Every structure is written in C-alpha cells, then in structure tokens.
Amino acid sequence: MDMFYYMPSIIYMFHIYRLGGANVSGINSFEIWSMTNISQGSRLCWFHFFGICILTWVTIFFVEKEYVIYAKYRHIYLRRKDARLRTVIVEGIPHKMRSNVTLATYFEALYPNAIVCVRLAQDLRQLEQLVADRENALAKLERYDLLTKQGHSRPMIKVGNMIQPVDAIKYYCMQVNNLNEAIEREQESSRRLAIREDRKSGSNAINVIGEFLHVTQIGALKRMMKNKSGSSKKWFVKSQEDDDNIGRSANDKPKPYNSFSVYRLSWSEWVWKLWTAPTAKELWRGLKDGRHGEYHGTNDERANLISPPEERNMFLSKAFVTFKTFTAATTARQVIHMQLIGRMAISEAPEPTDILWQNLYTSRTSVFYRRLIIESAVILLNVIWVAPVTLVSFVVSEDALRNYFPFIDILCSRSQWFESAIDLIQPGVLVALMMILPPILQALGMLEGYISHSSIQFRTFDRYFFFQIINVFLVTTIAGSVIDCLKEVYNSPTSTFELLGSSLPKMGAFFTNFMFIKAFTGLGMEIIRLAAMFSGLLKLLTPNLTLRERKATPLFGGIRATFNPGWFAFAKVYAQDMLQVVLCANYANIAPLILVAGLCYFGMASFIYKHQLLYVYEPIYETGGMCKRLVITNDI
Amino acid sequence: MSRRLDWLLPSWLENANAFDQSMDEDMSSIGYTILFNVIIWAVCVGFFSFYRRYDPKLYTPKVDMFPDKTLPRIPHDTYFGWIVDLYNITDDQIIEKAGYDQLFLIRFYRLAFKIFSTFAIYAWGVVLPVNR
Numbered sequence: 001m002d003m004f005y006y007m008p009s010i011i012y013m014f015h016i017y018r019l020g021g022a023n024v025s026g027i028n029s030f031e032i033w034s035m036t037n038i039s040q041g042s043r044l045c046w047f048h049f050f051g052i053c054i055l056t057w058v059t060i061f062f063v064e065k066e067y068v069i070y071a072k073y074r075h076i077y078l079r080r081k082d083a084r085l086r087t088v089i090v091e092g093i094p095h096k097m098r099s100n101v102t103l104a105t106y107f108e109a110l111y112p113n114a115i116v117c118v119r120l121a122q123d124l125r126q127l128e129q130l131v132a133d134r135e136n137a138l139a140k141l142e143r144y145d146l147l148t149k150q151g152h153s154r155p156m157i158k159v160g161n162m163i164q165p166v167d168a169i170k171y172y173c174m175q176v177n178n179l180n181e182a183i184e185r186e187q188e189s190s191r192r193l194a195i196r197e198d199r200k201s202g203s204n205a206i207n208v209i210g211e212f213l214h215v216t217q218i219g220a221l222k223r224m225m226k227n228k229s230g231s232s233k234k235w236f237v238k239s240q241e242d243d244d245n246i247g248r249s250a251n252d253k254p255k256p257y258n259s260f261s262v263y264r265l266s267w268s269e270w271v272w273k274l275w276t277a278p279t280a281k282e283l284w285r286g287l288k289d290g291r292h293g294e295y296h297g298t299n300d301e302r303a304n305l306i307s308p309p310e311e312r313n314m315f316l317s318k319a320f321v322t323f324k325t326f327t328a329a330t331t332a333r334q335v336i337h338m339q340l341i342g343r344m345a346i347s348e349a350p351e352p353t354d355i356l357w358q359n360l361y362t363s364r365t366s367v368f369y370r371r372l373i374i375e376s377a378v379i380l381l382n383v384i385w386v387a388p389v390t391l392v393s394f395v396v397s398e399d400a401l402r403n404y405f406p407f408i409d410i411l412c413s414r415s416q417w418f419e420s421a422i423d424l425i426q427p428g429v430l431v432a433l434m435m436i437l438p439p440i441l442q443a444l445g446m447l448e449g450y451i452s453h454s455s456i457q458f459r460t461f462d463r464y465f466f467f468q469i470i471n472v473f474l475v476t477t478i479a480g481s482v483i484d485c486l487k488e489v490y491n492s493p494t495s496t497f498e499l500l501g502s503s504l505p506k507m508g509a510f511f512t513n514f515m516f517i518k519a520f521t522g523l524g525m526e527i528i529r530l531a532a533m534f535s536g537l538l539k540l541l542t543p544n545l546t547l548r549e550r551k552a553t554p555l556f557g558g559i560r561a562t563f564n565p566g567w568f569a570f571a572k573v574y575a576q577d578m579l580q581v582v583l584c585a586n587y588a589n590i591a592p593l594i595l596v597a598g599l600c601y602f603g604m605a606s607f608i609y610k611h612q613l614l615y616v617y618e619p620i621y622e623t624g625g626m627c628k629r630l631v632i633t634n635d636i
Numbered sequence: 637m638s639r640r641l642d643w644l645l646p647s648w649l650e651n652a653n654a655f656d657q658s659m660d661e662d663m664s665s666i667g668y669t670i671l672f673n674v675i676i677w678a679v680c681v682g683f684f685s686f687y688r689r690y691d692p693k694l695y696t697p698k699v700d701m702f703p704d705k706t707l708p709r710i711p712h713d714t715y716f717g718w719i720v721d722l723y724n725i726t727d728d729q730i731i732e733k734a735g736y737d738q739l740f741l742i743r744f745y746r747l748a749f750k751i752f753s754t755f756a757i758y759a760w761g762v763v764l765p766v767n768r
Contacts, residue, residue, distance in 0.1 A: 028662035037767050047766045055755050062751050066743065077736055509662065513669045520673035524680030528687075529694065563697050570741065577744070584752050592759035592767075593666075598752050606745035611722055613738040614707060614730065615696040621737075628740040 030509040034591035051589040059585075063632055070628055077624035078326065083116070084351050086329045087322045089451070092343040092364050093120070097209070098315040101198045106209045107321055107332070114328035121316040121360050122194055127186045128358075134179040141172035142546040150544065193314055318360050318451075320349055350452035354621035359451045367449035374448045378441070378463050385471045388433060397426045434472075438464055438572040454623045458630055460571035465634055468579045473586075476510075477503045508591030511583050515597035518580065523601070523608050529562070529616065536562030568617035570627060577605065578634055685715045707733050 027036055038044050078085060090103070097103055104118040144155045148169065156165035270286070277283035323329040337344035342364050362370070394400055401422055402409040412419040441463050445456035478485055478499060489496050525531070539550060539561050553560040560566055584598035688695045689712040699706045707729060710718045730739045 029664065030662045030666060033764055033767055035767060044766050047763060051755075051758060051763050054758050055751075058754050059751050062747055062754070066747050069743070070740070073731070073736060073739070076731075509666060512666055516666070516669050516673055520670075520677035524677040527684050528680045530680075533694075562694055563700070565697050568738075570737065574741070574744070577748075581748050584748070588752065588755055588759050589763055592756070592764045595752050595756045595759055599749060599756065602745045602749040602752065606742050606749065607719075607722065609745065610725065610730070610742050611718075613734050613741065614725065615698050615709075618698060618701060619705065619735050619738070622735045623737055625736040625740040627737060628744070631740075631744055 028509075030512070030591070030593070031505070033593055034505055034508045035589070036505040036508070048589045055585065055588055059636070063636065066632070070625060074625060083322055084349065086116070086324070086326050087320055087349040088329050088332055088346045089349040090319045090321055091317060091345045091347070092338075092340075093317045093319055094338075094343060098317070099197045100194070100319075102209065103319055103321070109209065110335075111323065111328050111332065114323050114325060116322040116324055118319060118321050120194075120319040122190060123314055123316055123361070124190055125361065127183065127190060130179055130183045130186055134176060134183060137172050137175040137179060139546070139548055141169065141176060142548055144168045144172065146544060146546050197314065316360055317363060321346075350454060350623075351621050354452045354454050354623075356446065356451055356453060356456070359446070359449050362449035370448050374444050378444065378467075382467055382470050385467075386475075389430060392429050392433065393426060396429050398423050401425065437467065438569065438575075441467075442571070452621070454621050454626070457569075457571040458627060461575050461627070461630065462634075464571060464575035465578050468575060469582065472579065473582060477507050504586065505590050508587055508594060511587060512591065512594045512597050515580060515583060515594060515601055518576075519597055519601035519604060523604050526612065527608050529565070532560075532562050532565055535559050564618075565616050566618060567620040568613060573609075574627065574631055578631065685718065688712070688718070689715075705733055 031037060035045075035048060093103065097106065098120060100118050100120050103120060104115060107115050107118065147155055155168040157168045157171060158165045159171060274283060274286045277286055321332070323332065333346050333348065335346070337346065345364075398412075398419070402412060408422060412422055438460060441460045442456055444463075445459045448459070450456045450459065474485065488499060538559055539545065550561055551564060553564070553566065580598065580601055584594060587594040588598075684695065692709055692712070693700060696706075696709050699709055707725065710721045727739055727743075730742065
C-alpha cells in the first residue's frame with residue numbers, strides 16, 4: 001500500500017531524472033560529481049532512477065520500524081494513570097445544558113458510574129481584567145519603590161484630572177489594596193453564580209436532558225434517566241447552608257422555557273437593545289445575532305435547548321469532563337452526541353499548562369470564520385512573499401546602498417573587505433525577515449482560536465514547512481516568484497518537469513553549502529545559546545530593573561533573561577529541519593555529496609538537542625508524541 | 637493568466653532576481669564554507685566545554701527551574717567528558733525527565749541519520765562514480 005502512495009512521486013522523480021543534466025558544457029568542480037555531468041536522456045540516468053527506488057524503500061523500512069517504537073511508547077504513555085488522559089473537552093454545549101449539574105447528569109446517564117467530575121468553563125473576563133490591572137499596579141509600585149530606595153526623591157504622579165500630584169507609592173499601594181478587594185469580591189461572586197446556576201438547573205436537569213435525548217430519538221435512555229431522577233443531586237457543589245449566602249432558595253424553580261417564540265425579539269425590542277447596548281461588544285453581539293438571534297431555523301432540537309438571552313454568557317460552551325476510566329473517555333470521544341454538526345463535540349483535553357485560556361471564549365462559529373480568513377491570509381502570504389523580498393533588495397542591496405550613500409560607494413571602491421561586508425547586508429535582512437515568520441504564524445494560530453499551545457504548534461509547523469518548500473526550496477531553485485512559476489505551469493504544464501529537471505541540479509552546490517552552515521554554525525550557536533546570551537545581555541545592560549521586569553519577556557518572548565530560556569519552539573525547529581530532510585532526499589541522487597552535510601547535521605543535531613531539551617528548555621506541555629505522526633507524514 | 641494575476645502583485649514588486657542564488661559554487665567554495673564553519677563550530681563547542689564549568693546556570697537553567705524534572709548536572713571534571721555522559725543518557729531517562737515529545741524530536745534526527753547513512757552506501761558507491 002505504501003508503495004502505491006509513492007508511485008506518483010516515483011513517476012515524477014523519474015521524469016525529472018530523465019530530463020536532468022542538460023548542461024554538460026562548462027561544469028565546475030562540484031558539478032562533475034553531480035547529475036549535471038550526465039547528458040540529457042543518457043542511459044546512465046537509470047542508476048538515479050534505481051537510486052530513488054532504493055531511497056524510497058529505505059525510508060519505508062526505517063519509518064515502519066520507527067512506527068513500531070512509536071506505538072510502544074505511545075501505549076506506555078496512554079497506560080499512565082494521569083487524570084489528563086481520562087479528561088475530555090466538550091465543545092458546542094447547548095445553552096440549556098450549560099451547568100455542571102445538567103452536564104454531569106447527562107454524562108452520568110450515558111456512562112453510568114464513570115464520571116469523576118465535570119467543570120463547565122465560566123466567563124471570568126472581568127476577573128482576568130482585574131488581575132491584569134493588579135499586576136500592572138504592582139509593577140508600577142515596585143518600580144517607584146526601587147527608585148525611592150536608590151535615593152531619588154519621593155515620586156509624585158498626576159492622577160486623572162487632579163491638579164495636585166499625589167505620592168505615587170501611596171497611590172499604587174491604595175490601588176493594589178482596592179484591586180485585591182475587588183478580585184476577592186469578583187471571585188466570590190463568580191463562585192456564587194456558578195453554585196446558583198447549578199442549583200437552579202439541578203431540578204430542571206432531568207427535563208432538559210429528557211428533551212435533549214428525546215429529540216435525538218434515544219427514547220430508551222430518557223426512560224432510564226427518569227428512573228434515575230435524583231441522581232443529579234450528587235453533583236451539587238455546596239451544602240444547604242450556602243443557600244442564605246446565595247440569596248436564592250434551592251427550591252425556587254426556574255422559569256419554564258416552554259415557548260420558543262418568546263425569545264424572538266420584536267423590531268422595536270431589537271432596536272432598543274442596540275440603542276441601549278452598554279458596550280461596543282454588546283452592540284456587536286446584538287448586530288451579529290440580529291432580531292432572530294435566538295432563532296436559527298425550525299430544527300426542534302435547537303429550539304428545545306435555547307435559553308433566554310439574560311441567562312446566556314455566564315457560562316461558556318466548553319466544559320472539561322473527567323472519567324474514571326480511559327475506556328469511558330475514549331468511548332465518549334467517539335460517540336456522536338448531537339445531530340447538529342459541531343454541537344457537543346468531544347475531543348481529548350489538553351494539559352492545563354497547554355490550554356490557551358483566552359481562546360476558550362471563542363465560539364465555534366467564530367473559529368470557523370477566523371479559520372477561513374487566516375487560511376486565505378496564509379495562502380496570500382505564500383504568493384506575495386516576493387514583495388517584501390523585492391523591497392529589501394531595493395533598499396539594502398549593495399547597488400542600492402552605493403547609490404543612496406556616496407561615502408559607501410567610496411569606501412567600497414577602496415576596500416574589498418568593506419564591499420564584502422556591505423554585500424552581506426541584504427542576505428542578513430532576508431534571514432531576519434524569515435526569522436519573524438514563525439512568530440507571525442504562531443500569532444495567526446492564536447487568533448484562529450486554537451485552544452492549546454500544542455495545536456498552534458502543529459498548525460504553525462504545517463504552515464511554516466509548506467512556506468519553506470514554496471518560498472525557499474522551489475523559488476530559490478527556479479529563481480522566480482510563486483506567480484512566475486504559476487504562470488509558467490499554466491502556460492505550459494508539461495514544462496514543469498523540464499523546469500525542475502534543469503534547475504534542480506544547478507542548485508546542488510548552493511544547498512550543500514547551506515546545509516554545512518546549518519550543521520556547523522547553526523548547531524554551534526545553539527549549544528552556546530548565543531541568542532539567549534545576547535538577549536540576556538540586553539537585560540543586564542538595562543539599568544534599574546525590578547525582579548518582575550527582569551523576569552518579563554517583552555517582544556512576544558523574544559527578549560528574556562538567560563536563566564529563563566522559555567519553551568522549545570517545536571514548530572520552527574521541526575519545520576526548518578524537515579526542509580533539511582527534503583533537501584537531502586531530493587539531492588541524494590542528483591548531488592550525493594550533499595549527504596555529507598546532511599549526515600553531519602542530523603548526527604550532531606540529535607546530540608546537541610538532546611542536551612538542550614534535557615537541560616535548557618522548559619517543558620510547557622506533553623502530548624505524548626502527537627507531533628511525531630504529523631512529522632512522519634510530512635517526511636514521507 | 638499573467639493578466640489575471642497582475643492585480644495581486646504589481647510587476648515592480650516582483651523582482652525574481654531578489655531570490656536568485658549563485659549557481660557557480662564549486663568544490664573550492666564548499667571547501668571554504670566547511671573550513672570557515674568548522675572553525676566556528678570548534679570555537680563554540682570549545683567555549684561551551686570550557687565555560688559550562690564556571691557558569692553552569694547559563695547552560696543548564698532547567699536544573700534550577702525544575703529540579704524534579706531534570707537529570708543532575710553533568711559532572712564538570714573534564715572539558716569534554718560531557719560528550720560521553722550525554723551519549724550514555726538513555727531514551728527512558730529522556731522520557732522520565734524531558735517527556736515524550738522531546739524524545740520523538742531526538743528520534744526524528746536519528747531516523748533521518750539512519751535513512752541517509754544507509755542510502756549513502758549506494759549514493760557514494762554507485763551514483764557518485766556514475767556521475768563522474
């Protein structure tokens with residue numbers, strides 16, 4: 001089966017090899033050892049064809065062996081007793097089911113005695129904002145305190161519209177105290193809100209789930225649940241004595257939501273709602289939902305599960321459910337819980353340190369549109385990457401610099417060394433331009449709404465790898481932009497083989513050089529942590545930093561202290577090293593000398609990264625090697 | 637086609653020469669590259685071997701940050717003894733102290749090394765003489 005998948009690539013490689021090596025005159029000392037030295041259509045090309053077959057077979061052989069080891073380790077990982085492995089994340093929870101009790105009752109009915117706990121994600125943006133404000137106030141307080149201790153006069157600041165400045169330290173002390181109290185109040189109120197919602201929905205949980213299971217036509221389960229009435233009580237979080245604090249009796253019945261049409265707004269209500277929207281966000285929500293915000297069609301399933309607007313948004317549509325056994329969690333992940341696409345979708349939960357909490361607020365609809373926009377943006381970025389590269393060549397190429405600055409021209413004409421140094425500016429800026437790509441792609445992943453760092457890393461790897469194949473490997477080989485290549489292929493599709501066949505061998509020496517630089521200089525810089533040393537030096541040279549500021553990582557984590565290396569950028573390193581694999585695989589037959597550079601690189605990288613991963617980089621998450629499958633797929 | 641794509645990017649912003657790389661690199665240029673880069677590599681490894689003995693926090697920050705998730709520091713007795721000690725760390729120790737994701741990254745390099753070193757027998761034994 002594997003060979004079947006490889007057939008297209010073998011046919012493709014065969015065409016390239018058949019057409020390769022057209023230029024037999026004027027070859028240099030490297031090309032003598034490469035396929036360029038063989039005339040077009042020569043029978044000797046069969047050796048290269050057999051070579052690619054052997055390489056394919058060797059790859060399959062070792063990948064298969066690696067998969068066996070991967071499966072062994074994966075089984076060991078999954079057999080661990082971690083709660084994380086038995087926890088799932090539920091997304092797209094219908095509004096009426098958004099309480100711990102209702103959800104727990106639902107899962108208890110489907111998976112009897114298999115639930116450990118259910119935690120519905122709560123909207124805590126207010127609390128998060130207060131905590132962020134407190135952090136800012138503390139940072140300022142520490143800064144002013146440090147200045148005072150260093151002998152400066154007592155700092156004074158102007159606050160708001162006050163004419164007289166006030167003592168900064170006293171002001172921020174007061175701010176921190178106020179925020180401490182506000183945070184405490186907010187925490188308490190959020191906790192009460194959650195308990196109240198659980199109590200309120202507790203008595204109604206059976207009915208809600210009954211409707212839910214009825215409309216999904218699992219009537220037998222409904223009857224079973226009726227018999228289990230009262231089982232929801234065990235999911236109440238607090239005891240009876242909390243009722244007074246909560247300010248609402250547990251016996252209070254929630255309003256019956258038996259009429260769907262009640263929740264549709266009239267025109268006047270809708271206009272009034274927009275007019276009186278307290279924040280821009282509310283206004284946007286009103287506009288987005290429209291007058292029919294609560295009405296999405298005539299589907300009974302959806303209509304039965306809709307809550308009135310005033311009860312929405314206190315809980316999010318995502319929850320974490322921990323099962324007692326891995327089997328139950330796996331079953332829950334594979335079962336379709338709702339007919340509506342995307343509702344009650346269950347998947348493996350990321351580790352707590354892996355979760356990007358701010359993205360839990362993003363709804364699935366929003367994620368869909370974001371994904372659409374960002375995928376389009378990434379494709380566009382691939383196509384128009386030539387524009388910034390061209391602009392760089394306009395501004396910092398040797399010719400441009402000599403034209404703009406006459407003194408550079410004079411110095412260049414007098415000194416060969418200076419000219420060489422000026423000539424290095426353009427490639428340097430291009431490398432810097434490439435360096436900013438992984439952070440940009442990661443930021444796009446965050447905007448896209450992925451809920452874990454690991455999934456952002458996987459997506460970034462995919463995109464960065466694809467980007468490098470297009471804009472580093474193919475474009476450098478053909479020496480034209482993506483648009484040029486597309487035009488060429490469009491005008492003459494059969495010329496693709498000739499284009500690659502004639503272009504690939506010529507770039508063998510360039511890529512061999514590139515791989516030697518990566519192997520020796522790249523890995524040498526990695527082991528001495530040169531970038532971290534520069535970054536740490538910047539911090540050290542900045543005077544008067546408080547401990548908090550010293551630990552801070554500005555510029556998206558780009559500048560950090562040497563003792564705080566941060567986590568390992570898997571996406572960037574994997575994608576860059578996959579390019580090395582692609583280069584080796586492509587040139588192993590065309591210019592076999594590239595394998596010297598490749599073996600140096602892979603041999604040393606396995607050793608140096610072993611040290612770095614064990615002793616330097618901070619582990620942020622553990623996916624049990626999920627990335628391995630992605631990488632091997634791209635490898636193949 | 638060209639007219640259809642021109643709206644996307646004006647031709648003055650599409651200078652293909654910006655990507656152009658030298659195709660004239662020969663064995664001497666590769667030799668210089670190797671020489672220059674091996675010198676840099678030797679300086680880096682030498683500096684690491686020397687300086688790690690005096691500032692272990694710079695090269696093993698994880699030991700201080702996560703003492704329970706890291707192996708003890710490699711002894712500082714000799715300059716290049718760390719190479720042998722590092723080589724002797726097993727996969728199980730990597731899993732225990734670094735994690736599965738980290739182990740699979742290291743195994744990715746080993747896999748690539750195995751594939752290309754095996755193929756190198758054919759590439760250098762057959763293809764290279766054929767090309768010559």
